[in-house]
Amino acid sequence: MAVTSGAETRPAPGGPAPRRAPAAGGALSIAKKLLTLREGSIIVVTLVTFVYFAITTSNFVTANSFKSLLPYFAPLAIIAAGEVFVMILGEIDLSVGAVYLFTPFMWHVFHHAGLPLYPSIIIALLIAMLIGVVNGIFVAYVGIASFVATLGMLFLLDGLSLVISHSTPVQVPGTKIGAVNNFAQIFGGGTYSELFWAIGIVIVLQLVLSFSRWGIYTVSVGGNRLGAAEAGIRTRQILVRNFVLAALLSGFVGILEVVRTTSATPDPSGSNTILLEVVAAAIIGGTLMTGGDGTIVGALIGALFLGMLTEGLTIKGVSASYLDLYLGIAILIAMTLNVIVRRVRVGSGRG
Amino acid sequence: MAEQAFAGEHIVGPAEAPDDVLRVEHVAKRFGPITAIRDINLHLRKGEVLALLGDNGAGKSTMIKILSGFHKPDTGTMWLKGEPYLPKSVDDARAHGIDTVFQDLALVDQLSVYHNLFLRRERVHRPIPFLSNRLMKREARKALDEIGINIPSLDVPVARLSGGQRQAIAVARTVSGDADIILLDEPLAAMGAKEGAMILDLIARLKAEGNVSIVMILHNYVHVFAACDRVSLIQDGVIVLDKPTSETSVDELTEIVVEEYRRARLAERSGNGAGAAGASSAAPANPTSPDTAE
Numbered sequence: 001m002a003v004t005s006g007a008e009t010r011p012a013p014g015g016p017a018p019r020r021a022p023a024a025g026g027a028l029s030i031a032k033k034l035l036t037l038r039e040g041s042i043i044v045v046t047l048v049t050f051v052y053f054a055i056t057t058s059n060f061v062t063a064n065s066f067k068s069l070l071p072y073f074a075p076l077a078i079i080a081a082g083e084v085f086v087m088i089l090g091e092i093d094l095s096v097g098a099v100y101l102f103t104p105f106m107w108h109v110f111h112h113a114g115l116p117l118y119p120s121i122i123i124a125l126l127i128a129m130l131i132g133v134v135n136g137i138f139v140a141y142v143g144i145a146s147f148v149a150t151l152g153m154l155f156l157l158d159g160l161s162l163v164i165s166h167s168t169p170v171q172v173p174g175t176k177i178g179a180v181n182n183f184a185q186i187f188g189g190g191t192y193s194e195l196f197w198a199i200g201i202v203i204v205l206q207l208v209l210s211f212s213r214w215g216i217y218t219v220s221v222g223g224n225r226l227g228a229a230e231a232g233i234r235t236r237q238i239l240v241r242n243f244v245l246a247a248l249l250s251g252f253v254g255i256l257e258v259v260r261t262t263s264a265t266p267d268p269s270g271s272n273t274i275l276l277e278v279v280a281a282a283i284i285g286g287t288l289m290t291g292g293d294g295t296i297v298g299a300l301i302g303a304l305f306l307g308m309l310t311e312g313l314t315i316k317g318v319s320a321s322y323l324d325l326y327l328g329i330a331i332l333i334a335m336t337l338n339v340i341v342r343r344v345r346v347g348s349g350r351g
Numbered sequence: 352m353a354e355q356a357f358a359g360e361h362i363v364g365p366a367e368a369p370d371d372v373l374r375v376e377h378v379a380k381r382f383g384p385i386t387a388i389r390d391i392n393l394h395l396r397k398g399e400v401l402a403l404l405g406d407n408g409a410g411k412s413t414m415i416k417i418l419s420g421f422h423k424p425d426t427g428t429m430w431l432k433g434e435p436y437l438p439k440s441v442d443d444a445r446a447h448g449i450d451t452v453f454q455d456l457a458l459v460d461q462l463s464v465y466h467n468l469f470l471r472r473e474r475v476h477r478p479i480p481f482l483s484n485r486l487m488k489r490e491a492r493k494a495l496d497e498i499g500i501n502i503p504s505l506d507v508p509v510a511r512l513s514g515g516q517r518q519a520i521a522v523a524r525t526v527s528g529d530a531d532i533i534l535l536d537e538p539l540a541a542m543g544a545k546e547g548a549m550i551l552d553l554i555a556r557l558k559a560e561g562n563v564s565i566v567m568i569l570h571n572y573v574h575v576f577a578a579c580d581r582v583s584l585i586q587d588g589v590i591v592l593d594k595p596t597s598e599t600s601v602d603e604l605t606e607i608v609v610e611e612y613r614r615a616r617l618a619e620r621s622g623n624g625a626g627a628a629g630a631s632s633a634a635p636a637n638p639t640s641p642d643t644a645e
Binding site: 207211212213216219220222223224226227228229230231232233234292293 | 419421440441442445451453455456457458459460461462466470471473475480481482484641
């Protein structure tokens with residue numbers, strides 16, 4: 001932890017931005033203020049990326065391009081919100097992709113067994129939460145490192161998804177190819193449905209993180225687990241609770257996505273890509289892997305950055321084989337800028 | 352049951368006074384193969400300041416953590432104001448009026464000064480329980496002013512404060528609560544002379560008001576004789592001396608400690624003191640998980 005003696009201060013969670021003496025250049029002071037935000041660096045990086053694609057391509061800034069970006073970044077933003085809650089604890093949940101894959105099959109199974117639409121969704125989501133409880137118990141009570149516990153859960157659920165589905169895609173309840181009804185409209189099928197869910201969930205969870213007991217207990221458990229326990233915080237309960245949140249959001253996004261595409265495909269490699277992108281979005285957004293610090297809004301912007309990058313590179317006509325290569329380079333550059341900006345923000349030392 | 356005493360060892364038995372608020376009898380605690388405390392007998396009178404002394408690893412912090420609800424004792428009994436006392440958690444101990452300043456301070460670096468001050472006692476709005484930061488900040492300022500601690504900004508994360516300031520915040524957090532028994536595990540460790548004097552003043556003031564009773568772990572005998580009414584000295588997990596400060600002296604305390612060191616060396620050399628050596632050398636400073644969480 002870099003501790004500086006200078007007058008530069010970082011806002012504490014929930015606290016107002018630090019006051020500064022008005023600088024001579026207004027733009028400079030605004031830029032400085034922006035950088036003192038936890039999300040400052042990713043906002044700058046995302047803006048730069050946006051301007052770059054806006055200038056170098058003719059059809060990046062269009063409604064169509066925005067619409068095709070939505071299904072990419074909105075699901076990431078929602079799952080990343082849950083992942084951030086786990087990462088602030090200094091833990092990681094590698095099973096979010098697997099829960100995302102698995103939950104829709106549970107929904108299908110219970111609906112197929114005769115349960116109506118909404119009850120079967122609720123049961124599927126309860127099962128997702130139960131998976132979170134199991135993750136949390138392994139980490140908090142059994143004492144297995146979260147990386148290992150959730151890695152086990154990842155394989156378990158991927159395998160279970162393949163077994164249950166007999167490795168074949170299933171038609172999702174409540175949807176018809178080519179016809180979007182009210183239910184589908186709300187739960188993922190509507191053009192902006194996932195965007196609204198993402199924005200709503202991100203706002204609520206950012207408020208919870210910054211302004212509620214749960215939020216500061218999460219920071220406490222991640223920042224000083226022994227101290228949090230001594231202060232009387234039920235650290236294990238917080239651990240379990242946050243794993244449940246991550247699993248619930250992953251399961252929910254799983255349902256939104258299969259409603260959008262009208263079918264559930266047992267494809268573990270696809271869901272594991274989502275996992276990696278979720279973690280990338282959270283880290284790019286300014287959440288530390290070491291715990292104690294993180295931002296939901298930052299993760300949303302991180303997801304937006306990843307989405308823009310993919311969309312922009314596609315529009316530029318980069319061939320599919322080069323896409324991942326460029327994506328990787330761009331992520332490394334973005335993270336490097338992130339670290340440099342954080343260093344400026346914190347004052348000195350390695351962020 | 353408590354373990355056997357070693358040859359030549361004097362263990363202070365249970366004692367009591369009519370105005371005891373807290374009493375501890377034959378409390379023992381092991382962590383796996385390591386015996387942290389073997390047989391502790393303590394009592395704390397109303398309004399009294401009791402010093403808990405002893406070498407590193409003697410069992411002082413373990414005893415404090417048992418009283419504060421962080422660890423559960425293996426054996427022994429405790430009474431609080433005449434009622435049997437066995438706290439289920441730190442929160443439970445706090446609900447019983449016992450609050451603690453832990454040796455590691457239990458501060459969260461990333462949280463602001465006022466969030467740390469109100470950790471676990473947060474003020475929230477109604478009906479939606481969002482934090483009332485403004486109220487907490489105002490009360491935090493008041494509490495710090497009353498104690499006389501100068502913290503320029505309450506918004507900064509405590510990571511940015513000095514060791515003494517952090518310690519002062521931890522003390523302020525406990526003192527500003529409504530506990531009537533306060534446990535302090537080395538409250539002066541990271542403090543400069545000025546801050547230390549401020550905390551000693553605060554303790555003297557609390558004592559003068561007479562509403563709280565205090566158990567303090569201290570290392571500096573000057574502080575002991577300046578601030579405390581009585582001393583209990585722990586060695587190898589047992590209490591070997593219990594006297595009012597007016598009836599003992601730095602010389603006597605030093606002599607007991609040196610004597611114990613000689614005895615341990617002797618036992619080691621003659622080869623039959625494995626138990627004594629084990630108990631004195633390896634007691635853990637800070638087992639990391641509470642016995643009582645959930």
